[in-house]
Amino acid sequence: MNNNKKRVHILVGIILAGLIIVIVLIWLQGKEEGKENIALVPNMGIVEQKNTFKSNKIAKNIDISETSLELDKNNELDATVNKFIDQSTAEIVQESKALNKYPVHEGRKTLVDKMNTESLEECFMNTAETYGLCMMIPSYGSFLFSPGFYSSDIMMIKSMDRMRKLVEFAKRNPSECATFLDRQIREIGSSFDLHYRKYLEEINDMTGSSTKEELWQSQKDRVHLTAAVYLLSENNIFDSLPTLLSLSKSNGMKRKSPDEPEQADSWPINPQFLIYSMHRLVINFPENLLNEQALQSRTEYLKKADELQIPLPETVKVASWDSPYKEDDYRFQVPKLKKEMYMRAQKEMNLTAYPLSIKLKSNDVEALLDKLDNFCTKAFPNAN
Amino acid sequence: MKRLTYKHSISKPFIYLGLVALMMVVSLSDYCYASADMDPGSIDWGSVSLTTSFPKKVGSNLVLFTTKYYHATSSLINSHCKTDYGTKLEHYHFQNDFSGSDLTYANAFWDWFYPTSTRISGATDQTNCLCYAMDGYAGSANYDYWVDPGDEDHQGNDMFIDDCMIRDPIHEVDADDRLAYLCEYGIAHATIVLEESGNEPTCLEWKNNASGVYQFDPYGADPYSTPGCKDISYNPFTGTYEPDFYPGDNAVGFYEW
Numbered sequence: 001m002n003n004n005k006k007r008v009h010i011l012v013g014i015i016l017a018g019l020i021i022v023i024v025l026i027w028l029q030g031k032e033e034g035k036e037n038i039a040l041v042p043n044m045g046i047v048e049q050k051n052t053f054k055s056n057k058i059a060k061n062i063d064i065s066e067t068s069l070e071l072d073k074n075n076e077l078d079a080t081v082n083k084f085i086d087q088s089t090a091e092i093v094q095e096s097k098a099l100n101k102y103p104v105h106e107g108r109k110t111l112v113d114k115m116n117t118e119s120l121e122e123c124f125m126n127t128a129e130t131y132g133l134c135m136m137i138p139s140y141g142s143f144l145f146s147p148g149f150y151s152s153d154i155m156m157i158k159s160m161d162r163m164r165k166l167v168e169f170a171k172r173n174p175s176e177c178a179t180f181l182d183r184q185i186r187e188i189g190s191s192f193d194l195h196y197r198k199y200l201e202e203i204n205d206m207t208g209s210s211t212k213e214e215l216w217q218s219q220k221d222r223v224h225l226t227a228a229v230y231l232l233s234e235n236n237i238f239d240s241l242p243t244l245l246s247l248s249k250s251n252g253m254k255r256k257s258p259d260e261p262e263q264a265d266s267w268p269i270n271p272q273f274l275i276y277s278m279h280r281l282v283i284n285f286p287e288n289l290l291n292e293q294a295l296q297s298r299t300e301y302l303k304k305a306d307e308l309q310i311p312l313p314e315t316v317k318v319a320s321w322d323s324p325y326k327e328d329d330y331r332f333q334v335p336k337l338k339k340e341m342y343m344r345a346q347k348e349m350n351l352t353a354y355p356l357s358i359k360l361k362s363n364d365v366e367a368l369l370d371k372l373d374n375f376c377t378k379a380f381p382n383a384n
Numbered sequence: 385m386k387r388l389t390y391k392h393s394i395s396k397p398f399i400y401l402g403l404v405a406l407m408m409v410v411s412l413s414d415y416c417y418a419s420a421d422m423d424p425g426s427i428d429w430g431s432v433s434l435t436t437s438f439p440k441k442v443g444s445n446l447v448l449f450t451t452k453y454y455h456a457t458s459s460l461i462n463s464h465c466k467t468d469y470g471t472k473l474e475h476y477h478f479q480n481d482f483s484g485s486d487l488t489y490a491n492a493f494w495d496w497f498y499p500t501s502t503r504i505s506g507a508t509d510q511t512n513c514l515c516y517a518m519d520g521y522a523g524s525a526n527y528d529y530w531v532d533p534g535d536e537d538h539q540g541n542d543m544f545i546d547d548c549m550i551r552d553p554i555h556e557v558d559a560d561d562r563l564a565y566l567c568e569y570g571i572a573h574a575t576i577v578l579e580e581s582g583n584e585p586t587c588l589e590w591k592n593n594a595s596g597v598y599q600f601d602p603y604g605a606d607p608y609s610t611p612g613c614k615d616i617s618y619n620p621f622t623g624t625y626e627p628d629f630y631p632g633d634n635a636v637g638f639y640e641w
Contacts, residue, residue: 145438
């Protein structure tokens, strides 16, 4: 008798579980269909719409702002499920109306169109191009745009659209990117002094309003170097450490104080930025690639970095380079709009944001660079 | 043991010469590297090698306006840039401000970037949002500079811990209050309450980077909120503009000092 009861209970349990699974599957299918029918398509014009969506499904490019949606409700779905779909539909219709109200900025359309046609090399070289910089500077708010100044450089990394394209490219093609960037760093590093001297000559003659309508070559060098160093670090290209370290040595960073980075106006790249980029590589360096001596020197470096309380990097979600709206678009600074609608409508990506401040004194930098030097010697004994 | 004296080691004139040279080096290094502050009128711009650029729009082309700048950081000898409470502020001086066609082209850029109708004064590279919000508040001070917003802890600049900024919920403001708040995708931002009704703002003024000054009605139909800040804007679900100014929202919002 007891056994029969147990069997009945098990059978009922199985049936109930099956029913629940069926309901959930139906519900999920309905949800997907709902989404597919009403994708948000801001009018980006020139950009291919399929690039602007998170989903792999190609969105239908229709204006739904005035359209009432008829969903398939023939199935006898649970009331809760219906309510969910209705609510979701209503929200998306509202969101679509809001998006239609704020057309994609003309300047952004132009910029994305330019980026769409650029190769890796063109995109990299155009990081210092005037149009993109002008579109980026409003994001600086109260900070100044001045390449080589730490706060300016970290804002640039976070805000620059071309940087986002390069990060995406580098993730897909790490070895091609590494070779290209290594060459760029060596070339720019060797020609910077000449460009900087020319810059000094020209700005010494600056009187009255400047008519210079693009960056000087030495400033472009700084933008390029900053971009290259960031990309190597962001993509964990560990083999680049000796090159980065030689960049710091060649510019005598040990002899100057980086605690006031604005004084470092003769350096091709901000020393704090460079050190922090190398720091990230050391942190992420896979232990299985290191011999015992290198492991020990890495531990010593990390201990020193810990003593100096070097802050951890922060990962931030941003709009992809080809998204119609940037996350800092001034019209979309409402939590509901930004987080739930704007990001849902667009492809997004992760970027590592550097800390706003790294408080290192000159002797701290010397100590860190010594430890880094030691680590690189052990980890890359054949590096030239 | 033989006692070392000036006579035995080095002659007095050389010491004096050395001291004078050292003083010259120290003063020149401060000067060249632009760390100590100076009266704006007495800066030798020929010795300054830092430049910064702002956007302009000439026809359909975007171009840059470049000027030298001087960063007053560690040693604020002349405290001409301080709050009424005596807090000295890190700041920048600029060699040139927009004038003539540069001003026209700078305005052309910002009017293209923002809606023209809400701009009430022209672009300037002298006064950023923080300075603009401070200007006219602190007695005789005149913030024709560019205040450095400082680092994430605001250690580099004490502006936001000064009592001149209001950090209370927005529903308790008076006209002329200066509001300071954090921006989720940017930095600290400052706004002036131009008009209020029932201790709630009906007109705010703000400035971003080198833009002109814009006005914004948090309850009105203006679709543009103050730049980079998440707390005032349009609610697409209700079709209204709803200010949402409360502190402590995921560390974004008003400072809670």
